[in-house]
Amino acid sequence: MSIRTKLILFILTLLTAISAVTAFLFQHNEWSSISANSQRKNLQILLSMSEVCKEMYRTPDKSSAYKYFKEFLKAPEIIKVSCSGPDGRVFMEDRYYSPYPPPFRYYFKNFSPPNTGTWETCSDNGVEILKASFRARGRTGEITARVDFSTQLIYQEMDSSLRQSSASFFIILSIAFAIGCAGTLIITRVIAGPIQTIEEAARIIGSGQLDHRVPIASKDELGGLAAEFNKMADKLKEYDEMKRDFVSSITHDLRSPVTGIELCSDIILKLAEKRDSARIPEQVFSINEHSQRLKRFIDSMLEVSRIESGKLTLDLKPMNLENLVDRAVRAFRTYAAQKGLKLEFIVAGEIPDVRGDQDRLYQVLANVIGNAVKFTDSGSVSVFIETLPGWQKVRVCDTGAPIPAHELTNIFSKFYRISSGRREYPSARQGTGLGLFIAKYLIELHGGRIEAESGAGGNTFSIFLPS
Ligand SMILES: Nc1ncnc2c1ncn2[C@@H]1O[C@H](COP(=O)(O)OP(=O)(O)O)[C@@H](O)[C@H]1O
Ligand SMILES: [Mg+2]
Incomplete structure (x- = not known):
């Protein structure tokens, strides 16, 4: 059963219940007021009789x-009128009497006797x-006036008044019910319509058309x-593009060293x-370099799977961070020189030893310094090392194109490369987008943190290690 049918059924049931309760209450109140009116009228007749x-x-x-008596008896429900004096003797009486069996019995529940x-x-x-009957004290003694009413006729009159007022009530109720039904159809269309549109959109997107979006027609919850839903579809498209970029970069990265x-x-x-x-030796060197690139790539992939399965552990030993950074900087000197970049290493003061996994930290430093050289087209890359209270800080500053502020956290995600989908940003060249993801994981495993900042002058990556 569709949500629209369910809503229609629910609202119609509600409308019917409300109508039934209203009708019952109306009938009940109307009957009470009609009985009270009838009682008042009869009492009035009795009092007039006593005056006569x-x-x-x-x-x-x-x-x-x-003559008066005849007037009283014109009222169909009055059967008999009589007056008796103080001695109980009836001195005047008249009756209209045509006995017939009542169709059903009536009981006067609400009638209360006059005082x-x-x-x-x-x-x-x-x-x-x-x-x-009613006793009244007149100028010449106490008299008793009596009136006999046919209860059947009283009830018939009450019934017909009730029927008259009920008829107009039920007409109004039916109009209200019809308006309610029309409103139900409109409400269900308004509620179920957007849900159906979203369902349709989910089906279209599921079939692979990731550009499809839902029109936003209102400012309410729907x-x-x-x-x-549209934001989710945007993300899905972004991930799809990332996946495509990643596959093409993997293919490229695997293909070039193998070629x-x-x-x-x-x-x-x-x-x-x-x-x-x-x-021969020159070609052997080339083979060696290509194999190393291939191996690095495969190693990164293996590293990620080790991180994800929680199997990556550190071999912590006291070590000299300054020497390690120096080694990483030296490894990129040739590359920087080829690109015409100035690569400098500045040590601020005495750097005490830290406890760390030398190979893992070298891997992190090589990625961060390597990125700085790789993504900077002109200017310099400066690496600083300094001691802060409780921390050793390595800072890698470059003069390359600034990373857009909203990408500063994204770049630490798995497979994330800013070049994805943006042509104006310098191409990420070779890379898998795994380096910073692994670096962040390794530094946090050491109890430290890694931060990226960007400004007009370039980008700065800071690595903090507990000392
Ligand atoms: N120094 C930097 N300057 C500009 N962009 C950078 C820099 N460092 C990292 N990035 C961006 O962050 C992305 C992720 O870096 P990383 O995880 O090391 O992957 P990869 O180096 O394989 O592309 C890079 O693709 C690049 O877009
Ligand atoms: Mg990298």
């Missing part, structure tokens, strides 16, 4: 009284009668969901055929 009786007691000519009279129901020849090795060995073979052994 008072007037007529002692008056010899009762003809005018009978100086009685108010009781009884059955006369199978007809349910409400006998009301609009927020659509915006978050180099192949070419060199071909040449060695040809030279060997010609017995020109004098040029």
